[in-house]
Amino acid sequence: MTAGDGVTAPRPNPKSALVVVADGSEEMEAVITIDVLRRAAIIVTVAGLDGAVRLVPDASLSTIVASAKKFDIIVFPGGLGGAKAFQLSGTVHSLIHTQLADPTRTLAFICAAPLALGTAASTQSLVKPNLLPAKLPITSHPSVKDEVVALLTKAGVTAVDYKDDARVVVALNGRLITSRGPGTTFEFALEIVRQLCGEEKRNEVAGPMLMHPAMEDWSKAVFVGNEEIMN
Numbered sequence: 585m586t587a588g589d590g591v592t593a594p595r596p597n598p599k600s601a602l603v604v605v606a607d608g609s610e611e612m613e614a615v616i617t618i619d620v621l622r623r624a625a626i627i628v629t630v631a632g633l634d635g636a637v638r639l640v641p642d643a644s645l646s647t648i649v650a651s652a653k654k655f656d657i658i659v660f661p662g663g664l665g666g667a668k669a670f671q672l673s674g675t676v677h678s679l680i681h682t683q684l685a686d687p688t689r690t691l692a693f694i695c696a697a698p699l700a701l702g703t704a705a706s707t708q709s710l711v712k713p714n715l716l717p718a719k720l721p722i723t724s725h726p727s728v729k730d731e732v733v734a735l736l737t738k739a740g741v742t743a744v745d746y747k748d749d750a751r752v753v754v755a756l757n758g759r760l761i762t763s764r765g766p767g768t769t770f771e772f773a774l775e776i777v778r779q780l781c782g783e784e785k786r787n788e789v790a791g792p793m794l795m796h797p798a799m800e801d802w803s804k805a806v807f808v809g810n811e812e813i814m815n
C-alpha cells in the first residue's frame with residue numbers, strides 16, 4: 585500500500601536505520617537517504633555526534649549508544665568535516681565494530697565517510713577477528729580514495745579492491761554498502777532499501793520519484809562483491 589506521495593504505509597516488523605550526523609555532514613546525502621528510507625517504511629532515527637550540527641537529530645549519539653538499541657543498518661553520510669569527526673570518535677569506532685560483529689546487521693558509508701571505516705578498522709582490529717575480509721571491494725569520494733585505501737591497508741586489508749567506476753559498492757554479502765558522493769545518493773539509498781527490503785520494494789519506492797532512466801536498472805550502477813571471510 586502506497587500513499588500518493590510515494591510513501592509506503594507502515595508494515596508489521598519494519599526494518600530500522602540509524603543515520604549518524606555531525607558538524608560538517610553533507611546535508612544532501614543525509615536528507616535524501618533519510619527520505620528514501622522512510623518512503624520504504626524503514627523506521628529512521630537520526631543521531632547527532634556530540635557537538636553542534638546543522639541538521640536537527642532525533643537524539644544524541646551518546647543517548648542512542650547508552651540505550652543499547654539495535655538497528656538493522658547504521659548509515660554514515662559524507663561531507664569531509666563530518667567524516668573527520670567520525671574518524672576522531674571512539675564512540676563511532678565502537679559502533680562500527682558492534683554492527684559488524686552481528687552477522688544480521690548492515691553498515692553504509694557515502695562520500696568521505698569510508699574514512700571512518702578505515703580508521704575503525706585499525707582502532708577496533710576489524711580484520712584480525714575476521715570482521716572484514718583480506719580482500720574488500722569499496723568506493724568513496726575520489727578526493728579521499730588514497731587515504732581510505734591507506735587506512736584499510738594499514739589495518740590489514742591486504743587487497744583493497746577500490747572501485748572507481750561503480751556508483752555504489754556492496755560487500756560482505758550485502759552487509760557493507762559504500763558510495764561516492766552527493767550525486768550518487770539516490771542510488772545509495774535505494775540500494776539500502778533493496779538490501780533491507782528486497783528488489784520489489786526498491787522498485788516500488790523508486791517509481792513515484794521519477795528517477796532518471798539511467799538509474800532505473802540498479803545493476804548498471806551497483807557493484808556486488810563476492811568476497812569471503814575466512815574463519
